[in-house]
Amino acid sequence: MAGSSVTTGKRHGxxxxxxxxxxxxxxxxxxxxxxxFAFMLYPVVYSFYMSLHxxxxxxxxxxxxxxxxxxxxxxxxxTFRTALKNTIVFSFFYFVLVxxxxxxxxxxxxxxxxxxxxxxxxxxxPIVVPVSLSALVFLWILQENxxxxxxxxxDVLGLAALAKPWLNxxxxxxxxxxxxxxxxxxxFETILFLGGLQALSREMLEAAVVxxxxxxxxxxxxxxxxxxxxYVITGIWAIxxxxxxxxxxxxxxxxxxxNSTLVVYQEVYYxxxxxxxxxxxxxxxxxxxxxxxxxxxxxxxxxxxxx
Amino acid sequence: xxxxxxxxxxxxxxxxxSLFFITPLLYVMLTSFKTENEIFRVxxxxxxxxxxxxxxxxxxxxxxNFLRYFANSAIITVTGVFFVLxxxxxxxxxxxxxxxxxxxxxxxxxxxxITIPLAVFLVPIxxxxxxxxxLNTNLGLILPNVAVVLPFAIFIMRANYMGIPNELEEAALxxxxxxxxxxxxxxxxxxxxxxxxxxxxxxxxxxxxxxLAKTLATKPDAMPLTVGLTxxxxxxxxxxxxxxVIVLSMLPPIIIFLVFQKQLIEGISQGAVKG
Numbered sequence: 001m002a003g004s005s006v007t008t009g010k011r012h013g014x015x016x017x018x019x020x021x022x023x024x025x026x027x028x029x030x031x032x033x034x035x036x037f038a039f040m041l042y043p044v045v046y047s048f049y050m051s052l053h054x055x056x057x058x059x060x061x062x063x064x065x066x067x068x069x070x071x072x073x074x075x076x077x078x079t080f081r082t083a084l085k086n087t088i089v090f091s092f093f094y095f096v097l098v099x100x101x102x103x104x105x106x107x108x109x110x111x112x113x114x115x116x117x118x119x120x121x122x123x124x125x126p127i128v129v130p131v132s133l134s135a136l137v138f139l140w141i142l143q144e145n146x147x148x149x150x151x152x153x154x155d156v157l158g159l160a161a162l163a164k165p166w167l168n169x170x171x172x173x174x175x176x177x178x179x180x181x182x183x184x185x186x187x188f189e190t191i192l193f194l195g196g197l198q199a200l201s202r203e204m205l206e207a208a209v210v211x212x213x214x215x216x217x218x219x220x221x222x223x224x225x226x227x228x229x230x231y232v233i234t235g236i237w238a239i240x241x242x243x244x245x246x247x248x249x250x251x252x253x254x255x256x257x258x259n260s261t262l263v264v265y266q267e268v269y270y271x272x273x274x275x276x277x278x279x280x281x282x283x284x285x286x287x288x289x290x291x292x293x294x295x296x297x298x299x300x301x302x303x304x305x306x307x
Numbered sequence: 308x309x310x311x312x313x314x315x316x317x318x319x320x321x322x323x324x325s326l327f328f329i330t331p332l333l334y335v336m337l338t339s340f341k342t343e344n345e346i347f348r349v350x351x352x353x354x355x356x357x358x359x360x361x362x363x364x365x366x367x368x369x370x371x372n373f374l375r376y377f378a379n380s381a382i383i384t385v386t387g388v389f390f391v392l393x394x395x396x397x398x399x400x401x402x403x404x405x406x407x408x409x410x411x412x413x414x415x416x417x418x419x420x421i422t423i424p425l426a427v428f429l430v431p432i433x434x435x436x437x438x439x440x441x442l443n444t445n446l447g448l449i450l451p452n453v454a455v456v457l458p459f460a461i462f463i464m465r466a467n468y469m470g471i472p473n474e475l476e477e478a479a480l481x482x483x484x485x486x487x488x489x490x491x492x493x494x495x496x497x498x499x500x501x502x503x504x505x506x507x508x509x510x511x512x513x514x515x516x517x518x519l520a521k522t523l524a525t526k527p528d529a530m531p532l533t534v535g536l537t538x539x540x541x542x543x544x545x546x547x548x549x550x551x552v553i554v555l556s557m558l559p560p561i562i563i564f565l566v567f568q569k570q571l572i573e574g575i576s577q578g579a580v581k582g
Contacts, residue, residue: 024486025405032398032457033413035390039454040420043431050430057434105324108317115318121568122325125332128560128571130515132533133553137335140546146347148334155350183328188575195576215310236422244424247517251537268426273522278430285426292424 051282058276070283080284082259083267086174087288090263091242091295093178098238099231102186106193107219124187131184135251138180142166142252167253170260177248177261184248185241189234196230197223228303235299243292264288332557339363339550346547362551372527373552376535379524380556383448383531384513390453391460391509392502398457399464399501400490404476414465417458425455429522436523443529448520452513459578460505466577467501468494504574507567511560532556 051070053063074080109119126134141148144165154160166176200223208214208222246265249255255262264284272281338346339362340355366373401407402414432451433442441447471494479489520534527535536556539549564571 021405021486022407025401025407025410028401028405028490029398029407029410029413032394032461033417035394035450035454036417036420036457038435039432039451040423040428040458041416043428043435044420044423046431047427105321108321112314112317112321115321119321119325121565122329123321124568124572125561125564126328127575128511128515128564129332129557130517130533130560132515132517132537133556134331136536136540136549136553137331139540140338140550141331141334145349146351146546148330148351151351183331187328191572191575215313240422240424244426246426250521251517251540265424265426268429269522272430273433273525278434282427282430285424285430288424289427292422296422 047282047285050279051286053279055279056276057278063279066279070280071287073280074284074287079259079262080264080267083262083264084287086259086261087243087245087263087265089174090178090181090245091239093175094181094242094245095235095238097178097182098186098189098241099234101182102189102234103193105186105190106197107223109190109194110197123190126184127187127191129184131247132251134184135180135248138176138183139167139252142176144168168257170257173253173257173261177245177252180248180252181241181245189238192234192237193227193230196227196233200226232300232303235303236296239295239299240292243288243295332561335550335557336554338546339554341547343545343547362547363555365548366552366555371548372530372535375528376530376532377556379445379448379529379535380514380531380533382445383452384510386445387449387452387456387513388506388509390449391456391513392505394453395457395460395464395505396495396498396502397490398461399466399498400468400494402461403465403468404494405486414461417461421458425518429518432519433522443524443526445529447523447529448516448531451519451523452516455516455519456509456512460509463504463508463574463577464498464501467498471497500570500573503567503570504577507563507571508574508578510563514560 050063052065052067054060054066054069055063105123109116109123112119140146142150144150144163147166149166150163153163164172166172204226205218205222208218213221244265245263246269249261249263250266250269253261255266265288268281268285268288271277271284337353337355340358340360341352342356342359342361345352345356345359365371402410428451436442436447441450475497476489476493479493480486484493515533516531517533520531524530524534527538530538532552533556536549536552539545
């Protein structure tokens with residue numbers, strides 16, 4: 001019958017259509033993939049290859065295989081160890097503060113009803129401001145004689161004893177950089193926490209109130225324990241941001257005073273592009289990437305859903 | 308009574324937080340209208356004595372590179388955003404609707420790159436661009452910037468295509484509409500919201516990018532604003548004109564933020580779901 005031939009014809013059409021679609025899919029994806037392959041996937045592999053070689057771009061004619069020599073050298077290098085220590089100190093304080101403050105701001109924003117759009121605009125705005133330019137502004141704000149911070153301490157709050165050359169003291173330079181990084185990124189983390197809060201089920205929150213858990217009780221016994229998934233996302237983001245910090249110390253302190261704010265990323269940069277030790281720099285970058293991976297997995301493990 | 312207190316504390320806390328985030332931006336803006344003398348006055352003035360435009364006029368006088376930096380940033384960002392938009396609109400559709408053998412692995416590889424610190428890519432990219440002779444060119448910054456923003460953009464576009472009901476494109480395909488035309492005239496208009504998210508995020512990320520530029524543009528002529536302006540820092544430096552340039556450099560992303568705040572937030576929350 002005519003009907004059946006139409007059906008098979010249609011089915012046959014779908015099959016060739018399906019095969020055609022496969023090819024189309026490949027061509028739709030290809031241009032983007034070429035970019036990502038050339039500038040990210042291939043470099044990941046190539047820099048691992050490089051990390052196993054001794055190669056000074058200026059002096060050496062070609063890379064010489066060195067096994068894990070670069071990695072061992074880095075772990076014994078006192079400058080690298082200082083940078084590693086500083087990076088971990090930065091990451092630790094940055095992580096704790098950005099998580100706590102962003103969560104507190106998100107919880108407060110979640111509970112207030114008025115001026116929402118003003119608060120949000122003010123708190124989220126630093127997200128889009130180029131970090132290196134914010135760092136320049138803070139360089140001026142933290143300046144000893146003419147900066148805003150010391151002016152506020154000396155002349156407005158009357159706390160002249162607290163005024164200091166913030167970026168020139170080993171004890172406060174790191175804290176200043178952490179502060180600037182927090183300023184630049186708390187808005188981003190707050191958005192992630194707000195997303196988590198808004199995804200909580202209404203029934204659960206209302207049931208809690210019916211059961212007599214409102215206000216702080218509801219926050220501590222109902223809301224916070226139910227944000228596990230959000231902790232994973234914000235946590236990984238904070239860890240990665242902490243370990244790969246570069247712009248703030250590079251613009252504001254150049255790693256100084258001494259080596260007190262030198263971070264691993266800067267070590268990679270100096271070794272690669274000032275000393276042209278491409279192999280050694282690649283090994284240092286890989287150590288950073290391995291740390292990032294390890295801490296991200298740890299965070300996921302701690303916040304895994306318990307059945 | 309008790310909740311009234313708590314309410315008051317919450318508003319006070321948010322007010323303080325808002326002040327903390329907005330002050331540096333207001334401060335640099337106010338400073339840009341002060342004369343050099345006023346900037347170095349102790350104790351300083353919060354509001355400028357008078358609206359002094361000299362710092363802004365000085366930008367356009369010869370002998371500085373600011374206009375060059377600005378042009379570089381604009382060229383890199385506009386071209387980069389365009390490429391990100393086109394490539395992610397194509398790839399997102401491919402991944403969402405035209406699965407092929409290996410597409411899952413490809414997508415996984417692309418999304419994995421988001422978690423790798425850029426430090427790992429710098430040496431290979433530098434060596435590659437040196438071999439191609441595109442160090443210290445705008446092209447040399449456009450290409451890696453596009454690559455760095457693409458994974459997020461593809462993720463967003465893919466999610467947007469997946470939200471469109473299947474029937475629409477199947478009807479179009481059966482009506483004899485080719486795959487490419489179906490994409491162009493039926494699917495693309497339906498992912499406007501995703502496109503706006505991609506444009507905004509690509510824009511502020513590329514405009515504010517520092518690390519690639521610091522590595523790949525070492526000559527002042529090739530530098531974008533983010534790197535070029537840092538050459539002017541010093542122990543005690545003339546902050547007047549610099550603050551004016553900083554204000555102008557911060558304005559484009561801030562204006563976009565003020566107009567598209569909703570899409571910016573949407574993008575951050577969507578991108579994080581399984582990022």
